[in-house]
Amino acid sequence: MxxxxxxxxxxxxxxxxxxxxxxxxxxxxxxxxxxxxxxxxxxxxxxxxxxxxxxxxxxxxxxxxxxxxxxxxxxxxxxxxxxxxxxxxxxxxxxxxxxxxxxxxxxxxxxxxxxxxxxxxxxxxxxxxxxxxxxxxxxxxxxxxxxxxxxxxxDTSMKMEALTTYMRDEKNVKKVYLINQNYSHGHQVAKYFKEALARKRPDVQIVGEDLHPLGQVRDFAPYVAKIKASGADSIVTGNWGSDLSLLIKAAKDAGLDANWYTYYAGANGSPSAIGPTMEGKVKYVYIGHSNIPELATWMKEYNARFKEDxxxxxxxxxxxxxxxxxxxxxxxxxxxxxxxxxxxxxxxxxxxxxxxxxxxxxxxPLYIASWRKITDPAKQYNVEGTGYTWVQERVFEPYVSSTPTSCQMSRPG
Structure with a gap:
């Protein structure tokens, strides 16, 4: 490799x-x-x-x-x-x-x-x-x-297999709140998390669960209040786009102190919403991250041309x-x-x-990356100009996160 x-x-x-x-x-x-x-x-x-x-x-x-x-x-x-x-x-x-x-x-x-x-x-x-x-x-x-x-x-199940394998060893995870968008992906994030949790960490409690409309919520304060009241130390979410950025903003405004396990915290706009107050508290699972050395040249060129990551x-x-x-x-x-x-x-x-x-x-391969302050500007990518970056925690080779398939495909001819 x-x-x-x-x-x-x-x-x-x-x-x-x-x-x-x-x-x-x-x-x-x-x-x-x-x-x-x-x-x-x-x-x-x-x-x-x-x-x-x-x-x-x-x-x-x-x-x-x-x-x-x-x-x-x-x-x-x-x-x-x-x-x-x-x-x-x-x-x-x-x-x-x-x-x-x-x-x-x-x-x-x-x-x-x-x-x-x-x-x-x-x-x-x-x-x-x-x-x-x-x-x-x-x-x-x-x-x-x-x-x-x-x-x-x-797919959702592959990412959850990797994410929960990582969470299995995170002993500070004891009470989890699930919040997701109310469509197939959000439902499946919750489903596959519950199934994996039963296999890997049956001691962990799910203390709350919410589904909200996709791309329609402008104020997540009511949802964050429920999370805070539940006593959750960890949040698992498949939210993306403004549904993640606004959720994180509401959590910061409410002073919610919890760890976040996400699918899309690395997507455009979300890192800026995370900012400096949640260092080490936000992680995401994805097929890569901004500090993979082989991506460095294109990351810089793309940012220079489009003023975004x-x-x-x-x-x-x-x-x-x-x-x-x-x-x-x-x-x-x-x-x-x-x-x-x-x-x-x-x-x-x-x-x-x-x-x-x-x-x-x-x-x-799938990666788990954590939100951290830049310590080596010469080698670490400055994500959305925040002074923070994604630091690799784990990498799972394909055989680890791969899931079986029930596909019975019909092919032409």
């Missing part, structure tokens, strides 16, 4: 060390990818950061990839709505775009998977492939798995793997490319990652 990462560092940034000598698929061809996520509403900052990251990656990968193709990102604002996303999908098919990426909201991803399945069945020769960059409902690679869907982030690291796997699959297939045809992507491995900022053929779930 260490040797792989050193080789990666020599490849001028993240995920371009793709390996292999595949023939050009269609040298000079432009491959359009429809990006479907929120550019308006309370969670727009997450969508805007995602779009800029995809555009950044398209530029990098277009300049150097084994298929010889150029990627163009075509944005569609879905306002975080499944219905708006289906309207966008009709426009995408009308424009002849054959690849779609989305990540914010499993409710949206579920609607897209179902619609793309139906479209592909009805329109042979015009198939669309869905590149899921962040929607983490485990059902998408289990009961609802689809040949046309590939997930590049780790590159935080959606799952994006860094999508286009490099797609290009490698096109080189392997010697084609940009979605059916051939999807088949080529099954079982495909590429070298990443975290070592080798593999798209599991059984269910199209990327297998990759």
């Amino acid at each position: 260490d040797f792989t990462r050193r080789r990666f560092g020599l490849a001028v940034g993240a995920t371009l060390a793709l390996g292999g000598t595949g023939a050009f698929a269609q040298k000079g061809e432009t491959v359009k990818i429809a990006w479907v996520d929120p550019l308006s509403g309370m969670l727009a900052n997450i969508g805007q950061n995602s779009l800029r990251t995809f555009q950044f990656m398209a530029e990098k990968v277009s300049a150097n990839n084994p298929a010889g193709v150029r990627f163009e990102i075509v944005p569609f604002d879905n306002k975080l709505s499944p219905q708006e996303s289906l309207t966008a999908l009709r426009a995408i098919t009308d424009q002849g775009i054959r690849y779609v990426t989305q990540g914010n909201g499993s409710s949206v991803a579920g609607a897209l998977i179902d619609a793309i399945n139906k479209h592909n069945e009805r329109n042979p020769g015009k198939e669309i492939v869905f590149l899921n960059n962040a929607a983490v409902d485990p059902d998408f690679t289990n009961a609802k798995c689809s040949f046309w869907h590939f997930r590049f982030d780790a 590159l935080s959606l690291l799952s994006t860094l796997h999508v286009l490099p793997m797609l290009a490698q699959a096109m080189a392997k297939a010697k084609s940009t045809d979605p059916v051939k490319v999807a088949k080529a992507m099954e079982g495909l491995s590429i070298k990443s900022f975290s070592g080798e990652v593999t798209m599991r053929a059984t269910d199209h779930q990327l297998q990759q």
Whole structure:
């Protein structure tokens, strides 16, 4: 693994060390990818950061990839709505775009998977492939798995397996409060935490649980009051975007003294909300963090160009793997490319990652990082200009966090 990462560092940034000598698929061809996520509403900052990251990656990968193709990102604002996303999908098919990426909201991803399945069945020769960059409902690679869907982030159950393995050894965790968004991801964070807790720390009490509307709460003070009254020493949340930033702000305002175990504290905007008063109290589980050495060059370049941090690291796997699959297939045809992507491995900022053929779930390391004051400015990334950074606590190799699948996939032909 260490040797792989050193080789990666020599490849001028993240995920371009793709390996292999595949023939050009269609040298000079432009491959359009429809990006479907929120550019308006309370969670727009997450969508805007995602779009800029995809555009950044398209530029990098277009300049150097084994298929010889150029990627163009075509944005569609879905306002975080499944219905708006289906309207966008009709426009995408009308424009002849054959690849779609989305990540914010499993409710949206579920609607897209179902619609793309139906479209592909009805329109042979015009198939669309869905590149899921962040929607983490485990059902998408289990009961609802689809040949046309590939997930590049780790799912909710994988992250919870890693997070609770870390928490198992945290003896200060005795009373936990669960607070999550009221949709599939939030429900599953609570479900998988309870299941893992029973196996790993049956002594820990769950002293409260809340579900709140997705992207609608502007004042979390009432929720924080309940957490404070419960006596919880730890909070577990899958919240993201403004739902996490505003929750943390309310906790700080109320003087809540607790440890936070999160999925998305590293996402755009949340580090600034955490600030200096919660040092060492906030942790998150993800496929990477801002201080992985192999990411240093691109972190700095992205920040210099867009005046924000590159935080959606799952994006860094999508286009490099797609290009490698096109080189392997010697084609940009979605059916051939999807088949080529099954079982495909590429070298990443975290070592080798593999798209599991059984269910199209990327297998990759997971990290636990903790919010700390910068002690070595020359080596540590200054997250959102706060003077604080994410310090790695643990890394779990793919076999540790990988979860089994019940997928019974139907494949074309």
